[in-house]
Amino acid sequence: xxxxxxxxxxxxYESTIAYMKQEGLFDEIEYAIVDVGWIGTIQQSMxxxxxxYRSEPFHLKGFYFGLYDTPDNMNQNNFNTxxxxxxNGLKRKVMFNNNIFECxxxxxxxxxxxxxxKNGILIPMFxxxxxxxxxxxxxxxxINGVQEFAKEAVKVDTMSRETSKRDMQIVYxxxxxxxxxxxxxxxxxxxxxxxxxxxxxxxxxxxxxxMTKEEIRKNRLIYYILERMGSTxxxxxxxxxxxxxVIAGGRGTRWNQIDCILLRTIRYIKMSMKKVxx
Numbered sequence: 001x002x003x004x005x006x007x008x009x010x011x012x013y014e015s016t017i018a019y020m021k022q023e024g025l026f027d028e029i030e031y032a033i034v035d036v037g038w039i040g041t042i043q044q045s046m047x048x049x050x051x052x053y054r055s056e057p058f059h060l061k062g063f064y065f066g067l068y069d070t071p072d073n074m075n076q077n078n079f080n081t082x083x084x085x086x087x088n089g090l091k092r093k094v095m096f097n098n099n100i101f102e103c104x105x106x107x108x109x110x111x112x113x114x115x116x117x118k119n120g121i122l123i124p125m126f127x128x129x130x131x132x133x134x135x136x137x138x139x140x141x142x143i144n145g146v147q148e149f150a151k152e153a154v155k156v157d158t159m160s161r162e163t164s165k166r167d168m169q170i171v172y173x174x175x176x177x178x179x180x181x182x183x184x185x186x187x188x189x190x191x192x193x194x195x196x197x198x199x200x201x202x203x204x205x206x207x208x209x210x211m212t213k214e215e216i217r218k219n220r221l222i223y224y225i226l227e228r229m230g231s232t233x234x235x236x237x238x239x240x241x242x243x244x245x246v247i248a249g250g251r252g253t254r255w256n257q258i259d260c261i262l263l264r265t266i267r268y269i270k271m272s273m274k275k276v277x278x
Contacts, residue, residue, distance in 0.1 A: 012114060017053055019115040019122040025050060032061040036105055038098055040070040040079055047074070065101070068093070068271060082164075083171060087272065092168075094264045095176040099207055099239040103193045105146070106131055108139045111201055127201055133194050180242050181257060187246040195239050208243025211236060213250055220259045221266070 110128035191208025238244035
């Protein structure tokens with residue numbers, strides 16, 4: 001497997017470097033990467049690629065909505081976050097779902113899988129011409145809505161510490177209500193967004209898959225513990241569990257939502273402890 005990765009990387013290296021050079025990433029200017037998150041590996045890969053070509057070492061800065069973790073061998077001061085990072089923001093992480101957040105930031109094209117030359121210019125190659133949700137989800141309307149909101153926000157806002165604190169409180173309230181306690185209509189509408197956590201976009205599913213009450217029950221904290229002990233098998237998992245829970249309905253809805261929060265709390269505490277040990 002490692003040999004296959006190396007061979008494919010060598011094939012992609014020249015065109016990737018050529019594209020980065022074309023876009024000015026080797027110019028003697030300061031620039032940064034802006035991304036939603038979540039563990040900083042794109043920043044690491046871009047820095048490694050640039051440094052493989054340059055004689056002088058280059059350190060790339062990144063600005064993110066949030067980061068669960070960062071590469072250990074990089075300067076942590078070059079990773080800047082708004083909402084949470086690997087050490088802080090446990091409450092905000094727990095009341096958040098990065099999968100549904102990515103749906104809100106969806107591009108109108110497919111995944112970039114390489115670069116090709118057309119009319120003397122290198123352009124990205126996509127896994128599909130359009131996002132897999134185009135025609136199924138209002139991608140263009142969503143992008144326009146985000147852009148218009150951003151334009152209006154910067155007209156009336158400043159970058160003061162107090163403004164940032166206020167914005168974070170607003171974001172927290174919206175994320176908690178929408179991601180952790182969605183209405184049935186929200187869960188049904190946003191839950192149908194087709195999603196894959198694979199870069200090749202294989203195994204697409206609805207972000208909030210339909211689950212039976214028994215399947216939801218087997219996602220509870222006690223089953224997670226039993227699975228880690230080897231006492232039970234892996235169960236069906238939703239990319240947006242709270243959405244699936246609300247769609248299924250029933251008397252146990254509220255408890256199942258609370259259980260999701262407890263499970264995430266334990267996961268992120270464990271993640272933070274591992275980071276501290278490193």
